[in-house]
Amino acid sequence: MSYLENIRTFVRVYELGSMSAAGRDLRISPAVTSARISQLEDHLSVRLFQRTTRSLRPTTQGTAFYGGACGILDAVSYAEGQVSDMTENPKGLLHVAAPLGVGRRLIAPLVPPFTEKYPMVDVRLRLTDRNVDLTAEGLDVAFFLGKPEDSNLRIRNIATCARVLVASPAYIAARGNPADGAALLAEGHECLNLRYPGAAEFQWRLVTPDGAQRYRVKGRLESDDGDVLTDWALGGHGVALKPIFEVADYLAAGTLEIVAKATPPEPVQMACLYTHRRHQDPKTRLFIDFMSPLIAQAVG
Secondary structure: OOHHHHHHHHHHHHHHOOHHHHHHHHHHOOOHHHHHHHHHHHOOOOOEEEEEOOOOEHHHHHHHHHHHHHHHHHHHHHHHHHHHHOOOOOOEEEEEEEEEHHHHHOOOOOOOOHHHOOOOOOEEEEEEOOOOOOOOOOOOEEEOOOOOOOOOEEEEEEEEEEEEEEOHHHEEEEEEEEOOHHHHHHOOOEEEOOOOOOOOOOOEEEEEEEEEEEOOOOOOOEEEEEEHHHHHHHHHHHOOEHHHHHHHHHHHHHOOOOOOOOEEEOOOOEEEEOOHHHOOOHHHHHHHHHHHHHHHHHHO
């Protein structure tokens, strides 16, 4: 087995904290994952992980080796990228993350055209509405809406996305159409909320004649999947705050309507995150350059 593959497997086991999770990420079996770690340990004559039937944690030697192992993989990736760049034929694997709505509607349709243009690049797209850790999860690029928590990462702004408050005609017929954010609260409307990890309360930032203000909204339904909120809104269960591009078809069809028009939600920035070392890789840079103008056109 390639020594480099053993190192790559070690890094994913270390980052994911699990042999099975690393195996799934690398598309190899748990047995192959374990065998690669054992081969690496035999080569180094050290124990890299303390294993029990219920847990796996790195040893002191494993933690020390991790930093050097990442450096080796980065150096190989960078060297391959430089050669690919010179031949205008980038190659390798790209790990990309995006929120569910953004990923399904904007990113996923653009991935096949990108891989057709650059056939030696493989893309693994992961869709999730939770916050992701680029370093820990081995990601090259992460798209997002709003403001990122990690200020140490590089940001490429792509577009400003208008947002709206929407509800179904059935909900509006039963509960009325609130004129603004104040009415939304005073009339006790059901607000459908997107749950982020660690969120203690829900606040919608709406634009009033006096500027943007925060409204502490309440509702009986919440989810960590933005598309679930859209489905609930379509089903007449409440009011949802959505980027226009996610609900444009429903608005055109009349199955959702804009409410509280006097105080629309504040627009949100769409951008992507990457680390400086990732952007040095031509395939990452080309992917961002390819996606950005097409996404901006789609949400504009």
